[in-house]
Amino acid sequence: MQVFRYDIYHIFMKIIPHTSNCKTCTFKSLLFTKMKDEELQFVNKDRKEMVFDKGEMIIEEGTPVKEFLYLKRGLVKLVKKGENQKERIICIARPLDYVSLLSTFSEKTYNYSISALEESSVCTINLESMKEVVKQNGAFALELLEHITRSSNFVIQSTYDIDDKHLRGRIAYILLWFSQKIYHKMKFELPISRKEIGELINMTTENVIRILSEFRKDRIITIDGKTIEILNLEMLERLSKSG
């Protein structure tokens, strides 16, 4: 497949030409079940598909919201700057998690950044086109409403859950989350650094490392760089619950 280079937001992104369209996209059946064929063609007109390398920034906080964006393939993080400029990771999302919509319909500018944690494919649709379809197709609008509120609830819920736990519980929680929700394996490679884990579950880098080491010493997990294997699942679950 041909790959073009394009300069947007001061970084280079690869834009895939329109060899495909929304109608034949595997995502149609998942995200856009309620969208009619002519509407799919309509939004497909100005659709762009882009591939981002691991580490590349997809959206930068503060830039204007001009497009409706969704993740087609890969893994991304949503990052927000606090008042003190300290970064906080709001969530880590796979395709279908749909969290990129939080700003889309109510804000003029993105209130978070999005970065690729793996090579990721992103589709963008002109926001005004999308709004047109929402206006025309209420069934689709209702579906969108459900998706968005579900994402918001997840973010809110997990933020409160994590804040209630002690450091050990937070590490246990996030290891279980990666294992069960992202990789579906007992052995997996962490897609983020220790520092980023801290930004995700609100603790210092040093304490992330310290407690991972503790877990290793207690034979709850093994650590090899970014590769983690869970040895004692029950213990980890108990730690995650007990706070």
Next chain:
Amino acid sequence: MQVFRYDIYHIFMKIIPHTSNCKTCTFKSLLFTKMKDEELQFVNKDRKEMVFDKGEMIIEEGTPVKEFLYLKRGLVKLVKKGENQKERIICIARPLDYVSLLSTFSEKTYNYSISALEESSVCTINLESMKEVVKQNGAFALELLEHITRSSNFVIQSTYDIDDKHLRGRIAYILLWFSQKIYHKMKFELPISRKEIGELINMTTENVIRILSEFRKDRIITIDGKTIEILNLEMLERLSKSG
């Protein structure tokens, strides 16, 4: 105006009979600008308006979502039980803040409780009727989308903001919030107890009291029971920002 008594969710609520309707409601112009007259009449058919006294529970966490609900008059708190049964106040809402929608479109049961902090009027509309209107009227759906994402963003944003601050900063933040966003006065009566303030900004009751006392000693505020007056606004703003 006549008042009937009705038993729903095991508590007594006062239901106001249909002397009014959505078409003449002052809220139409604010919330439902995109709704057509016949749609307003449609949702008005099974609409219920209820008045809750201060302290009464409007919605209990875990009960099924059967209605679309909005606050017409008053002040409410949204409360969520943590995994350890400790309560957390998600937010405090006036009419138009619209937060009761977070569960509405994606969850089978409410994942938070709603209680009245003042005497409050609440309108409920059959949820299925509401979904019908969303399906028929995309412009209205888009408006709803905007409202809901705005509320979610507010909850997420303020949660992160508060967590980043030290205790002094949290108290400063919440006093400013009540003063500027709720009462628009320098002197106001707190609608919640010290314990609830703690549940709202994530600190213990003792420390809420301690820091309020500190602020009093430093002549930043005066305290008379639940009545607070802000004496040194700049100092409070500096404390809120500095963490």
Next chain:
DNA sequence: CGCGGCTTTGATGTTCATCAAGTAAAGTGG
């Protein structure tokens, strides 16, 4: 090869929760 960022461990200090104990206020039942 050296620089910066990531990782790791230890020592130190501070913030905050917890415990305790007492007063005031508000609701409850006879």
Next chain:
DNA sequence: CCACTTTACTTGATGAACATCAAAGCCGCG
């Protein structure tokens, strides 16, 4: 309406959890 109970409020003392600081090894990258 008053005794009674409960809930809210308040202050101080103590200790634990966690952030911060410091120092050193590691790795990738220009």
